[in-house]
Each structure stands twice: as C-alpha cells, then as structure tokens.
Amino acid sequence: MEDLGQSWKKLSLSEEEDRKVDLTSNKKEGKCVLVAKFSMNLDVEKVLMGETWSFDRHLVVLGQYDRSIEVNELKFRSTFFWVQIHGLPYSHLNVETALKFGDSLGVVSKPKDISEMKGGTFMRVRVEVDVMKPLCRGRHVTWDEASEGWIYFKYERLPNICYWCGHLSHNDKDCIIWLQSKGSM
Numbered sequence: 001m002e003d004l005g006q007s008w009k010k011l012s013l014s015e016e017e018d019r020k021v022d023l024t025s026n027k028k029e030g031k032c033v034l035v036a037k038f039s040m041n042l043d044v045e046k047v048l049m050g051e052t053w054s055f056d057r058h059l060v061v062l063g064q065y066d067r068s069i070e071v072n073e074l075k076f077r078s079t080f081f082w083v084q085i086h087g088l089p090y091s092h093l094n095v096e097t098a099l100k101f102g103d104s105l106g107v108v109s110k111p112k113d114i115s116e117m118k119g120g121t122f123m124r125v126r127v128e129v130d131v132m133k134p135l136c137r138g139r140h141v142t143w144d145e146a147s148e149g150w151i152y153f154k155y156e157r158l159p160n161i162c163y164w165c166g167h168l169s170h171n172d173k174d175c176i177i178w179l180q181s182k183g184s185m
C-alpha cells in the first residue's frame, strides 16, 4: 500500500490536515471493583486498619458494602494514610501539634497507642484523605505573632502519584493538565 506521507512529504500540510484530532478526553481512568466477603468482623477491621493498600504501586481504595445499593454505584473517595509531619521544632514535637495538622488534612484516626505518632525528629498522624483531590504537600504555619514557617508532609506507603497535579488517580504520562499544556509545563 502506498504511503501517502512518504510520497507527499515535500508538500506542506493543508489547513484540513493540520487540524488536530484531540483524543485527550478519550483517556478513561480505570475503575475496577472487587467484592470480598469476610466471615469475621475482626478480619475486616484488620484489613481496614492496614490502609494504605496498593497493587503494583496503584492505589487500592477500600470501602464497606452493606448491599443497600448496586456495587457499581459505590463511591470510593477516600483512604487512610500515615502522614509524617516534618520541619517541626523540638517544642512542637507532640501529639497535640500532630493532631492539629491532621485535622487540617482530613478526618484523623487516633491510634490506641499514642507512641505510634512519634517518629523521633517528626510526628506521624493517620488521616482519611480525599483521593479525588491533589495530595497536600505541606502547610504554612504561624508559630507566634512574629514568625511563620512551612511544614512539609511525607506520605507513608505512597503509591503512584502524578507529580504534575498531585492526584493519585493517574501517573505523570496520563495527566490531562500536562497533555493540555502540550509540554509547556
């Protein structure tokens, strides 16, 4: 079969040919729902307490199903992360401060053993994070009337994330924002 591109390569593109076909909206985020049944509530608790889960470095979001709606109507919007809080001065390396930062991120799950929140030079807090929003990198902080600063977060067991927009639903190559920027980002 004749390759028209080869034969006509010396000709410039017509206006018609130069019009781009935009396929960026064809990219669909994968959605796969797996239903698992547990015979003991204790096992369910163990699995849920083990969040964050991932498979092949892709985030796995869990939810409890009470059979009141269709499985495909379930919304998977959040997961728990252990978030490390870095940049705190020694005087603020305490549970109270960690809970304040946790509250600013989402719903905090306070562990039975508070020592789990102490990381040595940083604090840790377990927070339910909205996975539909970009992950927060940190927070501005006011220490007192005269001074402010920046505290940064590290997410333990962080799966793939898009470093263009901060979302967990896709990786860098599939980012609509990056694709629409046409490489100018």
Ligand SMILES: [Zn+2]
Pocket: 162, 163, 164, 165, 166, 167, 170, 171, 172, 174, 175, 176, 177, 178
């Ligand atoms: Zn992105």
